[in-house]
Amino acid sequence: MDALEVRGVNKRFGGLQALNDVNLTVEEGRIHAIIGPNGAGKSTLLNCFVGRLTPDSGTVMFHGQNLLGKQPHQINQAGVSRVFQTPEIFSDLTVLENVMIPALAHRDGIFEFNAFKPLRKETDIKQRAIDVLEDLGMEDKVDMMASSMSRGDKRRLEMAMGLVQEPKLLLLDEPTAGMSRADTNNTIDVLRHIGDSRGLTMIIIEHDMHVVFSLADRISVLAQGTVIVEDAPENIKGNVKVQEAYLGGAH
Amino acid sequence: MLGLSRNDFLLLLFVLLLVAAAPMFLNPFPEGSEFAQFNAGYPDLMQRFVIFGIFAIGFNILFGLTGYLSFGHAAFLGAGSYAGVWMLKLLTINVIPAIVVSTLVAGVFSLIIGYISLRRSGIYFSILTLAFAQMSFALAASVLTPITGGETGLQTALHDPRILDGAGSVGGNIPAPSLFGLEMRHSWQVNVGDWLWTFNVGYYLSAFVLMIAFYIAIRIFRSPFGMMLKAVKSNNQRLSYTGISPRPYTLAAFVISGMYAGLAGGLMVAMDPLAGAERMQWTASGEVVLMTILGGVGTLIGPVLGAGLIKYFENIFSKINDNLLHQWFAFMPDGLEDFMVTIIHPFVGKGWHLTLGLMFMLVVIFLPGGLIGGLTGLYNRVFRRRSKAR
Ligand SMILES: Nc1ncnc2c1ncn2[C@@H]1O[C@H](COP(=O)(O)OP(=O)(O)OP(=O)(O)O)[C@@H](O)[C@H]1O
Ligand SMILES: [Mg+2]
Numbered sequence: 106m107d108a109l110e111v112r113g114v115n116k117r118f119g120g121l122q123a124l125n126d127v128n129l130t131v132e133e134g135r136i137h138a139i140i141g142p143n144g145a146g147k148s149t150l151l152n153c154f155v156g157r158l159t160p161d162s163g164t165v166m167f168h169g170q171n172l173l174g175k176q177p178h179q180i181n182q183a184g185v186s187r188v189f190q191t192p193e194i195f196s197d198l199t200v201l202e203n204v205m206i207p208a209l210a211h212r213d214g215i216f217e218f219n220a221f222k223p224l225r226k227e228t229d230i231k232q233r234a235i236d237v238l239e240d241l242g243m244e245d246k247v248d249m250m251a252s253s254m255s256r257g258d259k260r261r262l263e264m265a266m267g268l269v270q271e272p273k274l275l276l277l278d279e280p281t282a283g284m285s286r287a288d289t290n291n292t293i294d295v296l297r298h299i300g301d302s303r304g305l306t307m308i309i310i311e312h313d314m315h316v317v318f319s320l321a322d323r324i325s326v327l328a329q330g331t332v333i334v335e336d337a338p339e340n341i342k343g344n345v346k347v348q349e350a351y352l353g354g355a356h
Numbered sequence: 357m358l359g360l361s362r363n364d365f366l367l368l369l370f371v372l373l374l375v376a377a378a379p380m381f382l383n384p385f386p387e388g389s390e391f392a393q394f395n396a397g398y399p400d401l402m403q404r405f406v407i408f409g410i411f412a413i414g415f416n417i418l419f420g421l422t423g424y425l426s427f428g429h430a431a432f433l434g435a436g437s438y439a440g441v442w443m444l445k446l447l448t449i450n451v452i453p454a455i456v457v458s459t460l461v462a463g464v465f466s467l468i469i470g471y472i473s474l475r476r477s478g479i480y481f482s483i484l485t486l487a488f489a490q491m492s493f494a495l496a497a498s499v500l501t502p503i504t505g506g507e508t509g510l511q512t513a514l515h516d517p518r519i520l521d522g523a524g525s526v527g528g529n530i531p532a533p534s535l536f537g538l539e540m541r542h543s544w545q546v547n548v549g550d551w552l553w554t555f556n557v558g559y560y561l562s563a564f565v566l567m568i569a570f571y572i573a574i575r576i577f578r579s580p581f582g583m584m585l586k587a588v589k590s591n592n593q594r595l596s597y598t599g600i601s602p603r604p605y606t607l608a609a610f611v612i613s614g615m616y617a618g619l620a621g622g623l624m625v626a627m628d629p630l631a632g633a634e635r636m637q638w639t640a641s642g643e644v645v646l647m648t649i650l651g652g653v654g655t656l657i658g659p660v661l662g663a664g665l666i667k668y669f670e671n672i673f674s675k676i677n678d679n680l681l682h683q684w685f686a687f688m689p690d691g692l693e694d695f696m697v698t699i700i701h702p703f704v705g706k707g708w709h710l711t712l713g714l715m716f717m718l719v720v721i722f723l724p725g726g727l728i729g730g731l732t733g734l735y736n737r738v739f740r741r742r743s744k745a746r
Contacts, residue, residue: 155597157597176596176601177596177597178595178596178597178598178599178600178601181596181597181598181599182599187597189597193591193593193594193597194591194594195586195587195590195591195594196590196591197586197589197590198583198586198587198590202583202586202587205580205583206583206584206587206595206598206600207598207599209580209583209584210598210599210600211599213580214599215599215600215601215604216600216601216604216605217580217581218581218608219579219580219581220575220576220579220581220582220608220612221359221575221576221579222579222580223359223360223361223575223578223579224578224579224580224582224583225361225578227580266598270598270599
């Protein structure tokens with residue numbers, strides 16, 4: 106079954122056609138990678154999925170429901186979580202609180218007036234948050250202020266915030282950029298494990314080909330706003346069009 | 357205990373001791389001594405300390421947690437005051453209905469203004485709240501005169517209906533607000549040596565309400581709801597991509613802080629049954645902002661401290677005049693004495709605003725966390741703790 110179906114999406118910024126008739130189908134339970142040179146429109150495409158941008162035309166269907174025109178929090182509540190390229194965390198809060206917020210959102214919905222229940226009595230939520238942070242090797246950082254973390258740790262925190270929601274579709278925008286090789290490998294293991302055990306559908310944008318070929322079931326190549334190739338990983342490496350796109354681009 | 361962590365419970369206990377003992381330690385100077393005029397332990401001022409403390413605690417729930425800076429909260433204080441006086445006039449001279457209804461009326465009023473103002477954020481939000489408050493002030497002073505008493509203000513009168521207790525109570529005097537017959541203005545005075553302590557009914561009622569208000573604020577700060585409000589301040593955008601709709605959270609915080617303001621307004625008229633439009637003016641809205649920032653935005657006890665400090669300056673510091681200064685510096689040679697008095701003169705008496713302004717600037721520049729933030733920082737540095745923030 107198809108989890109996400111994107112048809113004919115266009116987005117123009119002034120004179121720049123950032124997305125040009127993009128079509129994309131992501132099957133449920135698969136990991137779908139989107140690669141392409143800098144400025145190809147990859148992040149812009151994700152922005153159209155989570156309600157940050159509205160495409161000029163086209164449709165984005167998620168399990169049969171139209172995501173366009175929905176508010177970001179409604180899209181998230183429908184089961185789509187996003188890990189941002191530039192970490193968007195709650196800098197003034199602790200790492201643990203950063204992960205508890207999405208966990209509470211998943212449990213309680215868009216608004217819950219729980220003003221008298223002590224936070225420390227939310228033991229289940231806290232435990233879930235700690236479990237996810239442990240999976241990502243951050244158990245010793247739970248009480249740190251989020252702002253005081255390294256760039257790589259902020260990305261892992263971002264990922265924890267997405268994973269703790271147990272979404273149906275996880276959108277990952279360059280999750281390993283800025284991470285050490287060891288952390289990158291750990292991240293690959295975590296994502297593969299979750300993909301296998303929960304059958305979570307993922308879209309992952311990456312420049313690191315090691316990550317892409319370790320994880321992806323299918324790859325779309327985006328260049329100048331258009332999907333130029335979509336195929337299985339083994340057919341992508343030797344593809345002439347892909348090589349041209351990358352040679353002509355920044356890489 | 358009481359659903360609080362150990363530290364929070366101790367803080368609550370500390371505040372309880374503070375307000376309970378205030379009539380004593382706010383009068384450190386013996387009666388009749390040269391410094392007696394710096395005693396702050398008289399009912400009128402102590403009432404103001406706790407009532408503005410309540411106002412600031414509520415304001416901090418909005419500003420301190422969500423970061424939304426309202427410049428119009430005096431409107432809710434004023435609305436609460438008017439509602440309170442009307443209860444004293446129409447229902448009963450007992451203060452309980454006045455206090456309850458003023459809180460509720462301010463709640464409804466803040467729901468309307470908050471719903472509209474929160475469509476914008478940042479400076480536009482602030483301007484919208486300011487505009488609403490100034491509008492309310494202008495209306496209260498003019499068009500709404502039948503309800504508000506216009507420029508003279510609204511007060512209780514001899515022939516008020518007071519349908520619950522009006523019949524038998526009047527003996528030619530306007531009755532004073534009371535709690536089941538115990539008048540708010542009633543005080544017991546105790547002489548201990550040369551010291552005079554005044555225990556006032558109105559003060560202790562206000563202090564009791566302050567304790568409840570403070571307790572509720574702690575619970576809100578430590579709840580999941582409170583954490584969401586902090587998240588709104590930290591990264592509003594991210595919150596919506598996390599599946600939370602920030603608007604109802606900020607609106608709830610706005611209404612809660614509006615109700616605190618209304619409660620403060622209700623207590624004011626319970627102490628002194630008179631409400632005027634100037635209570636809604638922008639200077640009054642600005643004052644609560646200053647209190648909160650001075651004491652420490654987003655800290656639990658900071659706003660109370662800030663409220664106390666500003667009210668102390670306004671009422672006590674302003675009393676220092678040139679005569680007094682001459683007395684103080686009398687030990688100096690005449691030329692030097694005059695020089696010192698001339699230098700200090702602009703900062704005291706009517707110049708208390710100048711001192712307060714300077715102090716405010718120093719705090720904002722050197723102690724971004726306010727006085728409490730500064731103290732916490734010092735404490736952490738002394739005890740070499742990792743700063744876990746407030
Ligand atoms: N909000 C915006 N307004 C105007 N132009 C934009 C906006 N967002 C993106 N662009 C432009 O659209 C193009 C595609 O940007 P996008 O961020 O989607 O690229 P990307 O494929 O994610 O690149 P990278 O690999 O560097 O992250 C770029 O030229 C960018 O400058
Ligand atoms: Mg990008």
